[in-house]
Amino acid sequence: MNAAALLVQPFVEYGFMRRALVATLALGLGSAPIGTLLVLRRMSLMGDAMGHALLPGAALGFLFAGFSLAAMSAGGFLAALAVALAAGFVTRVTSQREDASFAAFYLIALALGVLLVSTHGSSVDLMHMLFGTILAVDDAALMLMAGVASATLVVLAAIYRPLLVECLDPGFLRNVGGPGSLVHGVFLVLTVANLVAGFQALGTLMAVGLMMLPATAARFWATEVWSLALVAAGMALLSGFAGLLLSFHAQWPSGPAIVLVAGAAYLLSLVFGPNGGLLTRLLRPRSHRNA
Amino acid sequence: MSGTPIPPPAIRLNNLTVAYRGHPAVHHLSGEFTPSSLTAIVGPNGAGKTSLLAAIMGRIRPAEGGVSFDGASRDRIAWLPQQAEIDRSFPIRVFDLVALGHWGRLGCVKGIAARQRDAVGAALEAVGLGGFQRRGIAELSAGQFQRVLFARVLLQDASVILLDEPFNAIDARTTADLLAVVARWHTEARTVIVVLHDLEQVRLHFDRTLLMARRCVAWGPTAEVLHAGNLFRARQMAEAWDEDAPVCREVVA
Numbered sequence: 123m124n125a126a127a128l129l130v131q132p133f134v135e136y137g138f139m140r141r142a143l144v145a146t147l148a149l150g151l152g153s154a155p156i157g158t159l160l161v162l163r164r165m166s167l168m169g170d171a172m173g174h175a176l177l178p179g180a181a182l183g184f185l186f187a188g189f190s191l192a193a194m195s196a197g198g199f200l201a202a203l204a205v206a207l208a209a210g211f212v213t214r215v216t217s218q219r220e221d222a223s224f225a226a227f228y229l230i231a232l233a234l235g236v237l238l239v240s241t242h243g244s245s246v247d248l249m250h251m252l253f254g255t256i257l258a259v260d261d262a263a264l265m266l267m268a269g270v271a272s273a274t275l276v277v278l279a280a281i282y283r284p285l286l287v288e289c290l291d292p293g294f295l296r297n298v299g300g301p302g303s304l305v306h307g308v309f310l311v312l313t314v315a316n317l318v319a320g321f322q323a324l325g326t327l328m329a330v331g332l333m334m335l336p337a338t339a340a341r342f343w344a345t346e347v348w349s350l351a352l353v354a355a356g357m358a359l360l361s362g363f364a365g366l367l368l369s370f371h372a373q374w375p376s377g378p379a380i381v382l383v384a385g386a387a388y389l390l391s392l393v394f395g396p397n398g399g400l401l402t403r404l405l406r407p408r409s410h411r412n413a
Numbered sequence: 414m415s416g417t418p419i420p421p422p423a424i425r426l427n428n429l430t431v432a433y434r435g436h437p438a439v440h441h442l443s444g445e446f447t448p449s450s451l452t453a454i455v456g457p458n459g460a461g462k463t464s465l466l467a468a469i470m471g472r473i474r475p476a477e478g479g480v481s482f483d484g485a486s487r488d489r490i491a492w493l494p495q496q497a498e499i500d501r502s503f504p505i506r507v508f509d510l511v512a513l514g515h516w517g518r519l520g521c522v523k524g525i526a527a528r529q530r531d532a533v534g535a536a537l538e539a540v541g542l543g544g545f546q547r548r549g550i551a552e553l554s555a556g557q558f559q560r561v562l563f564a565r566v567l568l569q570d571a572s573v574i575l576l577d578e579p580f581n582a583i584d585a586r587t588t589a590d591l592l593a594v595v596a597r598w599h600t601e602a603r604t605v606i607v608v609l610h611d612l613e614q615v616r617l618h619f620d621r622t623l624l625m626a627r628r629c630v631a632w633g634p635t636a637e638v639l640h641a642g643n644l645f646r647a648r649q650m651a652e653a654w655d656e657d658a659p660v661c662r663e664v665v666a
Contacts, residue, residue: 162504287516300516301521345504346504346505
């Protein structure tokens, strides 16, 4: 088998592979910059929590309208947003830290979601929600993913400066009258929207993988926010491409294959990355400059 | 960094009380920071110094009384809090952090102009960090980082400047350089209020001092405020803490 047959032919011959590729490209472009900012805000695990939190809403959408893209997306979006707002509210009115309240609410949401799907659907439905079906995305789902990715990039560009300052020095932003709460809220909405878009293809458990793994790996290659986002997006795109090929040739489930490739990229970055990777630390020259 | 800021307002504390869970951190404090004055705020740990700055900035709602600015708004105040509030591992270059001092002119989206870039370079030169523009902030020492934050305040060109323990964990040379920047702000007729612990530093560099221990112990010319009797009284007052204290019914005219 030559390289073209290995790398290109599956996408040339099969429409479902082309759709899956476009889906991963859209997801990578939108969610990798979001993941980068989550890492910088020390909210890496909150992405995971919100990914799980959308399950009861998606399940309710499924109960009322079956596998309806609109109903499940709207339900998932509202459920994840409700968990984020509830966790934020508890943090403001009690002494509990946000990560603890997030953990409490997302676990409740996850259990509720699994209960809803288990009692009103089949185990196949549950698997579909948890792990997605990227090889079966339709036009409407593709449009949703592309729309969310486009909106994410445009909105991030518009709020880029206050968003970064809010990560770095929120006190300064408040003192100069910057829109700290507003950009935090918009960022949460973007995060949830990207997880909902990813949920269609990769499920609630895997969607966060394409968001967080490239973003975490990028810290080993880049040193500025824009370059971190660029590297993360590039890794997400490559992970989608390579993961789909791996899934096709090895007949593995596609969602885990994509996330595992992203995981392999993270491990390679951890070893070979020039910005704090293991090899760089081990092989650091002992010589030094004069000044 | 114009050197001719808008004249600062008088900052008046009117029976200001700031409380946490019902216990006062600042208790019935009244007085005035006169325009263009240079004041040190001193007192033992837990005396309410940081709470006072936070109340001036409007970050804490007073339990009683308030702060007034002669009708001016708080955007004319630059506040440099203690370093712990800033994420030092954030991947941003020194230039970009200092350029945030232009926020009042650039806001959320406006691009930085050539003369504003030059002003960033000049501010870094003024704090002794020429050539550091492209460094990441994670590579800086504590002293260098504090110089960077002073450069950002320089660019803010504020008429009132609040500094909260700005020389903690900073070497003598850096402290001397930054004290010179503070003196420059004072000569430019800005109102400067600095929380400090080093009384010798206060005696040498600050005209006026507010000695507090939740309440005002003494407020006026430094030489009159910092004498042994006042300092002893401040220590005694700060250590008073009673979980079952009765509700304060003090009425201040």
